[in-house]
Amino acid sequence: MADVLKFSIEATAGAARVGTLTTPHGEVTTPAFMPVATQASVKALTGDEVGALGAEMLLANTYHLLLRPGPDVMRQLGGLHRFMRWPGPMLTDSGGYQIYSLGHRVDITDESVTFRSHLDGSRHVLSPERAVAVQEALGADIIMALDHLTPQPAAYAEDEAALTRTLAWAARCRDAKRRGDQALFGIVQGGLHLDLRERSLKALEDIGFPGYGIGGLSVGESKADMYGMLARLHDLLPQQKPRYLMGVGSPEDLLEAIDNGVDLFDCVLPTRLARHGALFTPTGRVNIRKAAYRTQESPVDPTCDCPTCAHYSAAYLHHLCRSGELLYHRLATLHNLRFIFRLLDDARTAIREQRFATFKEEFLAQYTPASEEVRVEQRRKWQARREVRKN
Ligand SMILES: [Zn+2]
Structure with missing residues (x-):
């Protein structure tokens, strides 16, 4: 065959x-x-x-x-x-x-x-x-x-x-x-x-x-x-x-x-995080529900080229998220997925140009991952929610 x-x-x-x-x-x-x-x-x-x-x-x-x-x-x-x-x-x-x-x-x-x-x-x-x-x-x-x-x-x-x-x-x-x-x-x-x-x-x-x-x-x-x-x-x-x-x-x-x-x-991480209010930025993920975004007129990530960041302010996302609007899910998902696709696109370019190690180092120097404790806690919460759904 x-x-x-x-x-x-x-x-x-x-x-x-x-x-x-x-x-x-x-x-x-x-x-x-x-x-x-x-x-x-x-x-x-x-x-x-x-x-x-x-x-x-x-x-x-x-x-x-x-x-x-x-x-x-x-x-x-x-x-x-x-x-x-x-x-x-x-x-x-x-x-x-x-x-x-x-x-x-x-x-x-x-x-x-x-x-x-x-x-x-x-x-x-x-x-x-x-x-x-x-x-x-x-x-x-x-x-x-x-x-x-x-x-x-x-x-x-x-x-x-x-x-x-x-x-x-x-x-x-x-x-x-x-x-x-x-x-x-x-x-x-x-x-x-x-x-x-x-x-x-x-x-x-x-x-x-x-x-x-x-x-x-x-x-x-x-x-x-x-x-x-x-x-x-x-x-x-x-x-x-x-x-x-x-x-x-x-x-x-x-x-x-x-x-x-x-x-x-x-x-499922990028899309699931998006729906829960966690959006990727070059410095780490941010919680759009935080009061700091209530009046921010710029996009959540000014370096992003996604349809959400091109048209909408962080304040609007903050409002939609806190109001439980369905549109929030769409806008947040568009952003987080685009962030990941751009990251992979940049990684591929860096590999082709023989500078992947530097690219990775520079990205990680700026980007603060969710801490191990935050990760474990998040996992526990999702599992607990799943238990509720099952029963
Ligand atoms: Zn974006």
């Missing part, structure tokens, strides 16, 4: 690289950030709007679309691209991550995962074969193998057992795949244990995948641990294949991961 994906690297600076990923629905210049269209929608925006901001590829969540509208409806309507009118490249996850984080009463065996829908409590079974079948109904260009995740940091034995299962499932996903116009990625697991990561990658290479997801990072471990593991993985992963770091999207994490040779990212 001809290769569904082509990946060519056109420039490198250290481990960082700029490449072109060619999919059945078009090209993506990497490193690239995929906004998350959880329910076949990047919340508050149309596909045209996301594309105009600079998105070349979107991610949609199999778990949510499996529950609603369901794979049969999706197949009948011609798949995701057509359903949501997004003509460009897409990737779907396997559904695993949401099952473990949202599902009630998850029961995992070597055969499959049984879970209860967070919507109505109905019982569902996801096996490697079914994860592939559902993703074939959705029709994304890249689909992901079903994996077994452990909350991090986990004990060695726990990570090892999950890894063994993930590898068996990866082979079953490969065997279950029927469509010739989708590329299946394997997912490197193994937590923070280098020997398990090595074992994972070697076994996946033996099965043979056109690209690799890096799973099990940014799931509760410290940033130092995450960056350390990315550096080790760069040496282990095959150089000529695309690497996709799952669930990472803060500016500082993106730059560190690019510096360690990562090509693809997805994360």
Whole structure:
């Protein structure tokens, strides 16, 4: 079978690289950030709007679309691209991550995962074969193998057992795949244990995948641990294949991961933060609800070229946010996504011009990341809110 994906690297600076990923629905210049269209929608925006901001590829969540509208409806309507009118490249996850984080009463065996829908409590079974079948109904260009995740940091034995299962499932996903116009990625697991990561990658290479997801990072471990593991993985992963770091999207994490040779990212962070009042600026994220913005006539980020900053004052955003206006969600999402696309655009230019290290250093010297405590606290709040929604 001809290769569904082509990946060519056109420039490198250290481990960082700029490449072109060619999919059945078009090209993506990497490193690239995929906004998350959880329910076949990047919340508050149309596909045209996301594309105009600079998105070349979107991610949609199999778990949510499996529950609603369901794979049969999706197949009948011609798949995701057509359903949501997004003509460009897409990737779907396997559904695993949401099952473990949202599902009630998850029961995992070597055969499959049984879970209860967070919507109505109905019982569902996801096996490697079914994860592939559902993703074939959705029709994304890249689909992901079903994996077994452990909350991090986990004990060695726990990570090892999950890894063994993930590898068996990866082979079953490969065997279950029927469509010739989708590329299946394997997912490197193994937590923070280098020997398990090595074992994972070697076994996946033996099965043979056109690209690799890096799973099990940014799931509760410290940033130092995450960056350390990315550096080790760069040496282990095959150089000529695309690497996709799952669930990472803060500016500082993106730059560190690019510096360690990562090509693809997805994360709900920019859009979710936007809706909660946190907007990116070159000096760090700001809380637009703060009184300081009540009368600020200039845009929230005067250096930004997004439609929001071009037309509206920080004072207007402050007012809309505090009033709970729906327009706020749109304007804030436009801004945060554009910030991330510009960051990646600048990173790619810096790699091409052989000055990525300086670019990263200069950006991080100005940009203050949310502190580790703020990050942990935020995570706790979202999880608590999710608990409320589930019950
Ligand atoms: Zn803006």
